[in-house]
Every structure is written in C-alpha cells, then in structure tokens.
Amino acid sequence: MSTEPTTQPPRLEQTTQPPRLSHARDISRPGFYVKLVLMMLVNAFGVYGIMASYGLEEWGVLAFLVVALIVADYVYFSKRALAGKYLYPGLLFLVVFQIYVMVTTAVVSFTNYGDGHNDDKEAAVTQIQRTSDRRVDGTPTYPVTVLDRGGDVAFAIVDDGTPLVGDADEPLTEVPDATVTDGRVTEVPGADVLDFAQIQERQDEVLSLRVDVTDNPDDGWLRTDNASTAYIAKSLLVYDEAADTFTDPEGKVYLADPDQGLFVAEDGSSLLPGWRVTVGFENYTVMFTDSRLAGPFASILTWTFAFSILSVLTTFALGLFLAVVFNDARVKGRRIYRALFILPYAFPGFLAALVWRGLLNEDFGYINEVLLGGASIPWLADGNLAKLSVLGVNLWLGFPYMFLVATGALQAIPDELTEAAVMDGAGPVRRFWRITLPLLLVAVAPLLIASFAFNFNNFSLIYMLTGGGPNYPGAPLPIGETDILISMIYAVAFESGIRRYGLASAMSIIIFVVVGLVSWLGFRQTRKLEEVM
C-alpha cells in the first residue's frame, strides 16, 4: 500500500500524508517512548524474576516468566496482535490470580499438602536428619558468633586459628579477612554480628540452624543451643538411600511409604516431617468417612444451604414488602424514607458485623443490657441463638438491597396490567400474587440467585460476627455451629494446629461445584421465566 501521491516528485519530503504506522514502530510519537520505558521496566522485572527463580530452582515460576516475557515483547513490539496489546495485562493477572489458582486448588486437593507434608522427599530426608541429631562424642565446642548475612542467619567460628563462616545453604568456608579477638570472630565483612537482643528476636532461626561442616552431610554439622558455643552434631538416624530407609540406634527400621509420604516403621510409628504425595480421593472421602469430621461437616453443609436460602428469602421478603408498601404516591416523604432505609446497605459490611457483635454481647451488649433490661441471653454463644443472630444481622445488612431492587422492578411493571386486573375484579392480594409477584420474579430472579451465591460464601459476616462459634466439642478442628463451608475451609487451612491445605482445597472444590451448579441453574431458570413472559 502506498499512500504517496504519484504526482509528487519522489524525493520530496512527505508532509501531507505519512504512511500509517502503529505506535509499535513510530519513533516520532511520545507514546512510543512511554511504551519503551514501560517495556524496559517489564523486561527488567521479568529478567530479575527469571534469574531469581533459577537460583531458587523454582522451575515452574521460571518457565512461566520466560513464556510471559516473550509473549509480552512479541505483542507490544509486533505490528500484528492488535487485540493482544489491549488484552495482555488483564489476561496476565487473570491467568495467574484466577485461572492458575483455581487449577492449583484442584491439584492440591489430591495431595496431602499441609503441615508435616510441606515439601518434597529430599527436603524431608534432610529435615529428619537435622532434627534427630545429637552431639558427636569427643568433639570440641567452639565459641560461636551469630551473623546476619543477606537476611539469613549464619554462624562464624574459629577452628585452629582460621575463621570459618557458613549458613544453611553453604557449608563452613574460610573467611580470611574476618577479625578475630580472643578466639572469637568479632567482625565479618559483608555480614552483621547479631547482638543479644537480636538473637533473642530470631531465636527460632538461630536454634534451628544447622551449618554443614563440609560438603558431605555425613561429616556432621554445626549447631548451637545457646548462641554462644556451638558443637558438631550428627544424625542419630542413618539414611540408607538404596533401601530408602532410616535406621535408629536401636536398630528400628523406618521404610519410606510413597502412599502416605512418610517413613513408617513396622509398629506403625513414623518420622516427621513427611513429604508431599498424591493421595487420590482421600481428601474427598475423609469428609464423609472420618467419624470425628463427618458429623460436623454434614451439619456445616446443611447450615450453609439453610443460611444462604433463608438469607435470600428473609431479605427479599422484607425488601419486597417495604417496596410494595412504599410504592404509593400518597405517602409523603418517600424520598427521605428511602434514603434512610438504604443506610445499612451503605455502611461497610465488615464494620456492621463487628458493631452487631458488640451489640449482641452476652454480658455487656446493648441488646441484653438496655433493650432487654439486663437479661443475659447468649445471642452468640448458644448454637441455635447464634444461627438466629447471624440471620438477623444478615437481614439488617441485606434487606435494603432487595428493597432497592424490588422498587426498581415494581416501577417497571406497566400500570395497565394492574388496571386490567382491577377491571376484572381482582382484589389487592390476588393482584399481588398473580400479577405483581410473577412479573417481579422475572426481573429479579438472577439477582436472587446471585445473592444466594454471595451468601453461600459470606465469609466476613460469619467470621466477624461469631467466628463460626460456638465450637463443636471434640471436633478435630476449631469449627462451630455457625461455620459455613468457606469459614470451615479457612479453619482447616489456617486455624487448626496442623494446617491441611489438601483437605481445604478439596472442600473448596465442593464450593466450586455448588456455585457453578447454582449459576448454571440460575441461567436456565432466567431463560425459562423469560419464555413465560
């Protein structure tokens, strides 16, 4: 395509009609430089990430960054891929923080990932050796200096007059330019000596640090119990790589069990930690078969449905009633009423739940103390009352939305229909049930279904109002009568003594299925109602 007019002499500078360029190549526009700077930043970030993940051997992250960076450079420097230029940023975030995490949820749900099974087998073997170590008899103790080297704790000792420094990743190595006073290292270039208070603060890190003496872990490692002297320790357990077993000093053999991700002895005892393995559908079946878990789980599942259905029904009923009552031109001051009705909806939900928690407090709350004259009703501490309270607070939070929606839908119903019904002799009640409500439902059905899905996952209300309590006695997890599925997942993943990401993910998948099913049903239902119209 030539845009150059043929009548002009060829050498003449084109001022009237330059050939059209996209921003991708046009260096005369400022937009190009903005893009160039942005792309430089993106590339710097990407290359930094690629190098860091290479160093950490995070191959998944590395592969993703390489692909993402190549695609980004292609999309923004090529003349093609126009749509890509606009889709790329959003898609990148969508892929990482929505699609990838959904896939990970599914993958993790088939593993035993969690506390005690956090890492791969190699890490578990090292960890077992390190935690089962004892001081090697007859070895000397060394005055030790605790250092902070690039954020990691490191040890420095003096052996035969040579200062040696090492940390978790690097065995002891000679540091000739370190300063030694009275047989103790006092200064190391590139590292900070931690004082007593700093050591106290990072006590766990210091006590769990093992610094290999040489490259070979069988030579033992340096550890400390008091941050002032260190000694050489070796594992009591002997790992036999060929047989894949650990043997303790009494001769008891722990054999690796790839199904459980644990080293298990014949008498059933096992070594901790284990490693991550695929456990199939165990996380799914345990919810129904584990006697201590199955009962609470079934109750929570039932309550989750009851809570979301009742929440939708109560808020919609009150909202609709108010809308019908105040959809009456004869009532003066409706605008003011409406503005005040909407206030609970405008108040941030998380704050409302916390304020109600205070109001409903058994001993000091306003409801018991003032409204009920000093009664002591356990609004949040008794199972059934707590469920009632949750529904009551959700009614307060939710009815204004339904009121707004129903008012809008009511006003959209043509007056002629009501007039026709009046002509035919239908009374107000009959008109409501036969004309108003069916027409209204067509308009609001999708919103009711969305509201159901929202309440099904209304974590902050439950967590802030009752914390899920009162707790089920004897359940292996801190879960209670008002817990809904999503708050139960939170408890499984973060609040129980042993975090069980695998089980939590399996429960998340159940929510995914329910929410997907509800959305799909809602979609169909809406279409059906429209056909009725």
Added chain:
Amino acid sequence: MARKTLANGENDTRLRGARWWKEVGWKHVFAILVIIYCLFPLLYVISASLNPGGTLTGSNDLFSTFSGANYANLLDTDYPTWALNSFIVSSATAVGTVVMAAAAAYAFSRFRFKGRRGGLTTLLIIQMFPQMLAFVAIFLLVLTLGEVFPFLGVGSNLQLIAIYLGGALGSNTFLMYGFFNTVPDSIDEAARIDGATHAQIFWGIIMRLVTPILAVVGLLSFVASYGEFILARIVLSRPENYTLAVGMYVWGTDERNAPWSLFAAGAVVAAIPIIALFLYLQKYIVGGLLAGGVKG
C-alpha cells in the same frame, strides 16, 4: 361518602380520617419503625465513638457524653497507617481494574480476532466463580512468589493489589463490553480516516465517550476492595500493612483489651467515604447495573 367540591369544581379525592389511617397513615408509622431498626446500630456506634475511654458497657448510655478524644487518639495508633494502606490498595485496584477491563472490552468490542467468541464465553464462565474461593491456593502462590520476588511475599500490599487485579477482567469486562458496543463504529472509522492510530482512538475517543461507566466500575471496585477481608487477612501479616478491614477486625474482636470506643471512632471514620459513595451510586444500583452486586 362526603366529598368536598374544590374551587375548581373537581372533587377532593384526598383521604381523610379513618380511611387515611387505614390506607396511608400506618405506612408512616411503619416507616418510622423501620428507620429505627435501620439507624439504631449506626447511632449506637456514633454514640460509642463520642464516649471517651468507653468499654462495651460504658457505651450503652446513648449520647451521654460528647468528646472527640477517641478521634484524636486514633492518630496515636496504627489507624492512620491502615487508612492509608486501604486508600492506596483500593485506589490502585480501582485504577488498574478500570484500565485493564476497559482495554479488554475495547479489544473484544472493536477487533475481530481468533478466539474472540471463545474468550468471551470463557470470561462468562470464569465470572461465575469468585476469585476468593481459591484463597488457599492464593496463599500458597504468595508463598512461592515471595521467594522469587521478596517484595511480593506475605505482608506485601503490592501483592494484595496484584491479587485484586486478578479479578478485574472476570467481573467487569462484560459490563464494559456492553457499554462499548453502544458507541457507534462510525466514530472509530472517522478517526481512522483522519489518521488516528488504534491507541489514539482508544485513549482519545472511546475512553472519553464511556467515562460514566469507567467511573462506576472504578468506584465499585474501590468499594469492593475496601471491604474485602479474607484475602487481605491471609496476605497481610503485620499490623503495619493491615488494611482497615483487617485492622478493624482485630480491634473489634479483641475482647480483653477492648478499645471499643476507639474501634467505634475508627468505624465511623472508615464508613464515611463508603456511605458517601453508595448514596452517590444509588441510581446505578436501582438501574440493575449492579446485577448481583451484593456487597460484602
């Protein structure tokens, strides 16, 4: 029934007496009751916030004292940091969401490319699954990312923004896509003939024509991320990075030290911008624009 004849000769149809009470009057009484139900928790929290050093019990005498001490004391706590964090996180999320969702909607609305229909369908399906359902996996991802990029690990507000932006396309592209389609193609064509590039058309023409929807999406995403709790709770670990939602939760549930009046003052301050935004957005809610946007 006696009807007065008005000066202009028409009948006075206004209701009076018992009939007025039966058909209209009771509605006013009912409205007052509903208003009391709506307002009393709000009045309670305002009263508690004005009661210096008040505990839960001390807050039960509504409006017995008036003092701004709690509001002044907020400044000596982490509260200003939380407010700033909330403001930064929510603003950045709002701006990022608007730009990314608008760009995606522009692409879907104006370009014809391979996978366009498939992309729209996929978005429609993804829209059904709220991002926070995968919070366990998000936490695990944050742990991994934190190793590679230390500034994106647990406790990073930047990471929280990135996570919120992950939900940007899913929930807003469709809203915007519909709106973008209402801008006639002929405007683009005219600009193209005048030599405008696609970027100039996007930034200079389309974005200006759809400003109302941009404002609404931005404000909605501001409100949503301002009140978002579960992801903020798992990502933010130290008090100095808390957002208001996490910080207020910690104060509101701390029954032993119970800085209840301080919590109340914080709640009032935190609620004001959101209430203002909601009253402003009311008409869009009624218009159904917020389909299913039940707030959290």
